[in-house]
Amino acid sequence: MADKKNITIIDIAKLTGLSKATVGRVIGNYGNVSPESKEKVEKAIKELNYIPNAVAQGLRSNGTKIIGVIVGSIKNNFCNRFLYAVEKAAIEKGYDVLFCNTGEQIEREFQCLKNLKARRVDGIILISSVLKAQDIPKENMDLYKDIPIVLADRNIEDMDLDLITSSNCQGAYNIIKSFIQNGHQHIGIISYGEVSTLKERLRGYRQACDNYKIQTKDSYILTGKTIDDISTERIKEFLKQNPQLTAIMVLNNSLLAKLLVALKDIGCIDNDRYSIVSWDDDELNELYAISTVEQQVEEIGLLSTKRLIEIINRKSKESDATVTLTLKTIYKERGSNHCITAVK
């Protein structure tokens, strides 16, 4: 590569005949500098195409103005809108974003944390793959300490970290309630995995069913370890084995796609056989008029970033209480939830 020696503050000093210190003052815009000196320096900077070395600045100032963002899977619709919002908010506050993808693997999460600490990032926003504190081997426990961390979307139980998330339980509760009020007695769920968000949605489902004395069977919940465990075939089987079902809540977009394919295969699409509600919106949901519970993804990204920067700038005497923000979900009604009302 073009091995042009990097231009440093010293080169500027030499060219202008001034000292490092004076040049530094101009660049950092502090202290007193005579107008002539200032002008000379600025001219030299342009002439030599000098760009301050942020690495040296970071070392010197003991802060990098970088925040690390760790997500489970960037291919996921939620994560990339989240990342979009975080980057945008970060840039505005003068921070850059170091991006890490764990593929939902805990070990990778540990690696990323360690790496980000080595990089001396100022703070970390984490969509964790860890379910609860007890799942973290104690030799890795320190990774979650001594650095500002904000959890986004998913909680880690018993971890006492700041958390910005959606009202998953309440959102699900409301959907199910509305199903019930429309006469549905047998409501199915399609889900997968065990992260806190999905567990919360299930909790909302169960609460609503309990409250309204609606029967729930284990067989009404189709789930698996990973999303790949929920194949179109399994969904068809699920529907077949639970013919009572009149309503279905799917817990994310990819699952919805699979459900729709399954329904098409068995000739049940567009014929009002099932009432359907999905989670997280997608451009194509419009097409099938799929009612959707929408999360304020970008708001979560924005608030996570704001909160993180707040912690980063916190003086040691200030309160260090952890904060949990739960954003409302938005119910986007399109019709698919009314396919059948007042059954029986």
Next chain:
Amino acid sequence: MADKKNITIIDIAKLTGLSKATVGRVIGNYGNVSPESKEKVEKAIKELNYIPNAVAQGLRSNGTKIIGVIVGSIKNNFCNRFLYAVEKAAIEKGYDVLFCNTGEQIEREFQCLKNLKARRVDGIILISSVLKAQDIPKENMDLYKDIPIVLADRNIEDMDLDLITSSNCQGAYNIIKSFIQNGHQHIGIISYGEVSTLKERLRGYRQACDNYKIQTKDSYILTGKTIDDISTERIKEFLKQNPQLTAIMVLNNSLLAKLLVALKDIGCIDNDRYSIVSWDDDELNELYAISTVEQQVEEIGLLSTKRLIEIINRKSKESDATVTLTLKTIYKERGSNHCITAVK
């Protein structure tokens, strides 16, 4: 925040009673160290939870092991799969990824480049929003120099940078050819923007029409400055004003969603009125059996990263010829392209 002083190599030295140098040897795993010293140091590292400071390392070694990734819009399906692949490949080679989103704004692209240079990243992968070299103000021209850069997906005309992309022209050509061979005489395009990839696809369209002596009218191409200019309403109007059309190629996923909504509105969905081919795949394309030209997105990400790292490690005596890699597109046939065959 917990202002625990950062543990440095000196703390380890103190604790072990050895010198910085010896500790450094153990950490860097070079030179000669007695087994006892080594053991002492390793114990101290664990005890103090020492994590080497990558910032200092970066300053010292004049290299950060970070690559910058600049994309136009991370919300876009292509970009996030791309980012996924880049991060994965980078991590494997020991690099971290600094992520920047420009929102397709040239000015932001300049800012990002400047910033990444200040950060002294080792190289940059760029999905640029610049169309051609002449669009870059000369005071910003230097930003594209003196640092390893690989362009991904989109080219910047006349820039002489490495480029990893898809065979956009050829891919489109083949689709149109197949349309024509199936009897279509009037083929519409829905597009937007002016980036090289879309221009290439249009070129493929025109070439095929020319070669096979098929009529093309300007009105057969619906386009706009940004994607928001292509509303469902405009698509409906477009279809109405070009009733001869029997086949349509849409240049990306979001446009497809809009087209499908438009078709539904006018009662033309699922009735074989139009043959449709889209670009870039999506989970829901399966549902409508939408034939799709698929790009090898992840391959592009992987190869961009590999190429970049190659350049980063290039000795000055080696060839510095720029390389362009054009990956084949894959035609995923699902049926939507056959809706009408042998019209007339």
Next chain:
DNA sequence: TTGTACGCGTTATCAT
């Protein structure tokens, strides 16, 4: 207003 000199944490050379 300007300059000198030290320290941030590493790495690596040179001397012991």
Next chain:
DNA sequence: ATGATAACGCGTACAA
């Protein structure tokens, strides 16, 4: 085998 020390580029306390 180990230690002292310089250098990476910058910021700043202190001196002039």
